[in-house]
Amino acid sequence: MGVLKNASVVLITLAALCAAPLWADTPPATDTPNFTAILNAVDGNGDFAKQDYSAVLTIVTQKPNEKDTLLQVKLFRRDLHDQMVWIMQKPEAQKGQGFLKVDENIWMYDPESGKFSHSTMKEQIQDSKAKSSDLKRTSYVNDYDIATTAEGMLGKYPVWVITLKAKNDEVSYQSVRLSIRKDKPLVLKEEDFSVSARLMRTVIFPPTYIEIAGKSVPSQTLITDELNKGEKSAMTISDVSVATLPDSTFSKAFLNQSSK
């Protein structure tokens, strides 16, 4: 089923959005910065728990010897109640396919048959390449300890390079290296490492932002798979809104209606 096939792709990418380090409040600049405070700021910036969130995500995936694939989804989130809806807009063949998540339950909607298939997040993780932490917001402060810090340059930006070590053995990546702008707590690059300390993926957040509700949402995210050479995804965010969504958005009826 196409909906199921694409679910993990979209979930992983949405996860990147969940984890996307946004920016709101700049901590006071000092000579010896409080790195925990910076991480707290980064964590807080990705938190949309207090308001609804909607956006259009366009994901282009490149794989060696394969044609690029394009996915575009309309996303609706209400983190406060752990609710999420997405509706496929592209490719044309999958237009109208939808996904509803309420707590651990998920429903996939196939407009061709007009039927819903029920599943759980646990089942989806088992059947896909999604990682457990991809499906929930990452909290650098709660999940990681600061191992090392250093200064560096990323392009024209002076950055703090902070290496984090997992506090427990249940977060997806044992180690994460963040490159955070010195002038504002904005992550420009995230490198994720395996338990065996091997670089698994690099996520780049180019410094172009959509300013909304006092936060800076990176309008583009580039994810490079470091193990599968040549595999990378580019995610673009547009039509971002934090306007309150009707309760009916997070319902099966909405998926049904939106596919027409």
Added chain:
Amino acid sequence: MARTSEGSTAAIAVMALKNLNRQKKRSILLGGAIAFGVLIIMVIDGFAGAFMQNVSENVADIAAGHIFVSGSVQSDSGKTFSVIRDDSILTQVIKDTRIPSLFISKRSVARGTIIFESKQAQISVQGVDFSSEHYLTSRLIISQGSFAAMSNPQGLILSEQTARKLNVQVGDRLILQLTTVTGQQNVGDMTLVATTPDTGFVSDLSAYANLSYVNELLNLEAGEYQTLGIYLPSLSGMDRYADALYAELKTKANVKERTKTSAVGGFGMGGFFGDTASVGTWTGVRYSVTTLDDMLSSVKQIVGVLNSVSFGILVVLFVIIMVGILNTFRMTMFERIREIGTMRAIGMQRGQVRNLFLLEALFLAIAGMLVGIALAALVMGILSLFNLGVDSPLFMILRKGHFSFKVPLGRGLMNVFIIAILTLCAAYLPARSAARLEPAQALRTTK
């Protein structure tokens, strides 16, 4: 009186045989049709009979056991993962229950993506202690490379199919991407040291690495493993021994209730190792006991379907043959109408005329069945001579690369009984018509 009756029945039987002999061509055709039907049914039954046994034995070889004990542990956060940490209780229970094992395997399995350059494949790598699993080293056929190279801690054995898919050669370095038991991302470097011939759809499961390295990648400690497999001398007694093991283990440890249904949804090979299907919460290790039978419920369904197909063919084939027998006997009756009239006129009873026809049909059926069984044995014998090799896509249903057949006695007898009854039913109507003929009328009839 009884002796007279026996004598007359014997005389009728002799007459029936003579009648069949008199019309050799017709008898051979009818008998041949029955023989053909028996041949087909016996071969299908034979195949179905051996199917389950072959699959079970092949799977037992791959999974290194007939009875499996896996352990599940819950982390502080409630996440369940598969591990057997201290197996002293388990070892003692196996000893106490006196299960006649040929060997005991202790394995962990790493499921993930194997990557070579830009190619990748989903894979289950079985972590094996090669120093103790001599049975595997004696059974596993190596097409390239050698077992000796598994002295390389990061050595990997792949099926030729997977090696082809990845375009990898012995000596190449690969990457295994997997998650640890607690769900963390991990990556291991491996060296392909040997390949095994293709084994059909389970080729992707025929990947082996050193248990110590698989444990390291899964973030398990040295000495830990996920599944203990008990390899029995034969398939018989599997459930009985598993029940005994379960009962004994339950008195000494936390054991998941044994449901005797597929814990992994049919032929889910992945379930052989590290089945963490769990309900509820617990502390320490919770064991679960399963057998091949529990896991191969889907295969049983296939055998059930094969048996139903065989029965369907039996019915269809013999309905056609019955129509042939019915018409042939009706023709025979008309051909012999004056003869019947004569026999009736000289004192043969109606029942004896009917029995004459029925005995002819019965003898025909017996002869056809005997020939059919002999032909089936011949065909099955010839088919089983062909060695399709262990790289055949049919590997799982073959016995050491050969077709094998086993006709269950009960089913064979039932087929014989059904064929005899159907043949008699087909001959009954013409036999009854012949018996009802009035002697005078029969004698007057001209053909």
